[in-house]
Amino acid sequence: MQSLPGFRDFLPNDCAARNYIFARWREVCRRYGFVEWDGPVLEPTDLYKKKSGPEIVAQLFSFTDKGEREVAMRPELTPTLARVIAAHEREFKKPLKWFSIPQCFRYEKQQRGRLREHFQLNCDIIGDQSSGADVELIALCIDLLREVGLAADDFVVRISDRAAWDRFLPDFGIGPEQKADFLNVIDKLDREEVEKIQPKLELFGVSVARLMAFLANANLEWFAPLREQLETRDLLQYCEFNLRIVRGLAYYTGVVFEVFDRPRKFRAIAGGGRYDTLIHQLSDGAVDFPAVGFAMGDVVLGELIKEVPSARKKMEEAIQSQHDLQIYAVIAKEERRPDALQLIQTLRDNGYRVDYSLTPAKVGKQFQTAEQLGARLAVLFGDEWPQLKLKDLCTGDQSLVPREELPARVATLLSSRA
Amino acid sequence: MQSLPGFRDFLPNDCAARNYIFARWREVCRRYGFVEWDGPVLEPTDLYKKKSGPEIVAQLFSFTDKGEREVAMRPELTPTLARVIAAHEREFKKPLKWFSIPQCFRYEKQQRGRLREHFQLNCDIIGDQSSGADVELIALCIDLLREVGLAADDFVVRISDRAAWDRFLPDFGIGPEQKADFLNVIDKLDREEVEKIQPKLELFGVSVARLMAFLANANLEWFAPLREQLETRDLLQYCEFNLRIVRGLAYYTGVVFEVFDRPRKFRAIAGGGRYDTLIHQLSDGAVDFPAVGFAMGDVVLGELIKEVPSARKKMEEAIQSQHDLQIYAVIAKEERRPDALQLIQTLRDNGYRVDYSLTPAKVGKQFQTAEQLGARLAVLFGDEWPQLKLKDLCTGDQSLVPREELPARVATLLSSRA
Incomplete structure (x- = not known):
């Protein structure tokens, strides 16, 4: 009996790490005024x-399905x-x-x-086309990573803007029909x-020299407003601005960004951007809202947390304080078992983790x-009854306490201790 | 565009209710020394x-799947x-x-x-065959329901024992080959x-009178040890003992129990029992552990919480205290927006929910x-800068506060306020 390739079992330690990441995500999203929703698997x-693109x-x-419906996970x-x-x-x-924190499925090559x-x-963020919304979202993305103990040394948000290319492509003599192919070259x-580029x-009739001159200039000028807003929030040290970043998905219409670990050991931690036309298109024209969003996966982030000692320590401490037992009842005399069970019930009613x-x-x-x-503590039910021996398992301190x-x-x- | 029949969208209110139930479940399970795990969908x-039975x-x-594997959700x-x-x-x-809190899928008749x-x-609980484990699990089940604000008036745990029938069937002259059919009659x-029974x-050569006499007696005698342990924990008022309860699943070997709302408006809230041979059988003999377990669904429990005013109130308050915004920054003068953003970032860093x-x-x-x-609070960035107008939106109190x-x-x- 084996599980399917590419599907994880979450043993207790894995599950605790997963819950830790989810809890940090929820906490930071709520701080930003985001509310959680979910859809069907x-x-x-x-x-x-x-x-979705043909690749997806x-x-x-x-x-x-059994009702002759074509369905997909x-x-x-x-x-x-x-x-x-x-x-x-x-x-x-x-x-x-x-x-939202959906589990998503793709049959990728193993x-x-x-x-x-x-x-x-x-x-x-749906229904706002301001650059304020773009920055709010980028700030959220940064704070999600800071919350798990990652710092400006550990990750970088690389920011670009599709709209800049829409603005500048005509200057290079490139029409809308060539846009996708040209951006493909930029992407590389x-x-x-x-020599290959x-x-x-x-x-496209564009020289490398001209393109580089353009990029150097445009990277400075085009991103000035974004840069200013991120500086106000003291988040600039996490960001890089670079029009060379295109990102694959065809539906982005404005700001795009991706997050990588600084040493580039891992795949992208997160990625997203503005998609002002997608909701209109997806809803067959039923509604029309500008939107900006990103996605962050649990796998790469989990690997990165394990790699960065301070982040790893933070996770381990959080898991310990939420998961470890607080009290263990040691039943030294079996005739004390009912007394022990009564007290265990009381302690659990008081919210303690007791076994x-x-x-x-x-x-x-x-x-x-x-x-x-x-x-952390052991309570011994033995000859001392109706007193109990209380032992601090960290310090070794013992005392007798009336029931x-x-x-x-x-x-x-x-x-x-907390 | 519609979702599939039988699959839920979780709009923010639904998702908050779901998260509330999951959080209560996790909290109580951890108090009992249970650790979380998960498997693949x-x-x-x-x-x-x-x-699984043929019905499942x-x-x-x-x-x-695309790799020619037979797979199932x-x-x-x-x-x-x-x-x-x-x-x-x-x-x-x-x-x-x-x-564990898995999402499970069945193509049931709509x-x-x-x-x-x-x-x-x-x-x-795996690897313990004591009745202490049975009681620990029943106590957990009860405390899960008490934790969401349900009381002895609202639900009942109906407890039976397959082992009792194994013990007594020979007295009725019923052999192992007739057991399943006989228990089917008992179940009804x-x-x-x-007149139908x-x-x-x-x-089976059994009279109604004899069966009833047996049941009256056996219900008292057989359950004495369980009753005593539950009384020690002060949980007896949540329980009923009744050998008529059989529960469908063939793999139960000992104690079985099911939980219903007292008025019986809903389907079962939870159900479970002892399955001492199943792990051996499922693992093709690789391991052999006695086990006892139960399952509790989110749908019936969610409906019941909404039905019981005290439970509903508890849920709404918990959701509010965890989800509602704490601070709203009112930007009265646009030139104060950068100042506002700076302060918003600080407040969020301090852990507050700010929008x-x-x-x-x-x-x-x-x-x-x-x-x-x-x-709860509004902070106004306006003419008073570098002072801020702080308004308590519950009491209406206002004051001026230096930045x-x-x-x-x-x-x-x-x-x-908390």
Whole structure:
């Protein structure tokens, strides 16, 4: 019995790491006034055929259901967003600031580190076309990463703008019908040798020298307003501006950005941009809203957190404080078991994480289990009854506490440690 | 463009209710020393063919993937649990106390209130065959419901025991080969008229009178140990003991229980029991652990919470305190926008939920938005700069605060309200 290739089991440690990332994501999104929503894992295949690029459609987990419907497991959330907005937009004040953490599925070619599912934070501002919205979203993206302990040394947000090319392409004598091909060449500027780029540019009648001069200038001038707003928020050190960044998706209409780890060890941490025409197109013209959004996956971010010691430490501490046992009840005399169960129930009612051995076990073994489960305190039910021996498993301190004083004593000890 | 029948969209209010239930579930499970895990949404179809009943297999969302694998969207989590345990049990100390909140899928006949997906809390104790484990699990189930504000008036845990029948069937002269058919008749005792039951019982040579006499007696005697343990925990008022309860699933071997709302308006809130042979069978004999577990769905519980005023109020308050905006920045003079953004960034860094208008808007409209978004405080950036007008939107109190004192003042106001 094996799981499918590309699908993860989340053992308790993996699940705790996943929950940690999700909790940080939710926390920061809410600080920014974003509200969470979600759509179905399964949608009519047509929803994706209509909008997603041919690459995505080729990678669908799609099938015919028992009702003869063509259905697909979601490869991305934006088509569902457009469907939901078209159906419900009147119920909400614009702009919408919405986020979601869908699990998405793609049948990708199997290779190391390539999964067929991942969780993906989606954040979108719908119904606002200001550059203020672009900056709000970029700031959110940065703060999501700062929240998990990543710093300006660890990641960079690379920002570009499709609208700049729309503005400047005519100056190069390039018409709308050549735009996609030209941007394809631009997209490779950073990765290809000048000798390879040159002939490609010449096809458009553009020299490398002229393009470089343009870029140097445009990168300074075009991004001045964005730069200023990010500086106001003290976020400039996380950003790079570079018109060479194009990003693949055809539907972007304005600002685009992508986030990478500084050493470029990993694939993109996040990516997004403005898509002012997509909702109109996806909703078959039912609604028309400017929008800007990005997605951040759990896989690359999780790897990066493990790589950066401060981020890793922050995660481990957060998991520990939320998951580790607080109290282990050691039942030294079996006749004390009912007394122990009563007190355990009280302590759990008070909100503490408490465990005990379900069956009789030697005292030494019970203490060993307490330590293995990360308990901070052990309460021993034995000969001292109706007093209890309370042991601090960090400091080793022991004291005798009357049964009725235990909840208060535990509260003091656990809060002083926090 | 429509979603598929039986699949939910979670608009922000629905998603907040879902998150509330999940958060309560996680909190209580952790108090009981349970740790969270998860498996894949998609598994090889064989995993379910091997174990799930024919009803479940008939309702699978199953298909052939692009790699010619027979795959299915998970209808339940237990087969995955057995697979994971078989592969990893050596890494963990027994007993395992594990929980998970998978989304599960079944192609059920479409009718009002019947969905094709739901989220389902699964809690299992693996590797302990004591009745202490049964009670620990029942106590957890009760506390999960108490945690969302449900009381003994609202729900009942109906407890039975398959082992009792194994013990007593020989006294009725019923052999193992007749067991399933006989329990099928028992299962209908509560729902069918005596006249209908009588002839069915007679097929087994059992009279209604004798069966009733047995049940009256056995219900008292058999459950004495369970009753005692639940009384120790002060949970007896939530429980009913009744051997007539059989529960459909063939794999239960001991205690079984199901939870219903007292007025029986809804389907079962939760159900589970002991399955000591299943993991051995599912793992093809690779591992052998006694186990007890239950599942609780999000749909019925969500409906019940909405039905019970105290539970509903608790949910609404929890959602509000976690989701509502805390501060709305009103930008009365556009030249103050950079100052506002700076302060907004600081307040968000301090952990507050803060929003503002991305584009210029009239002051009255900004205050209106603040109220609609549930903000507690409004901070006005206007002529008073570098002082700020701070307005408590609950009490209407206003005061002027120097810019640098605002974070401290906000902290005082928001904590005093909590």
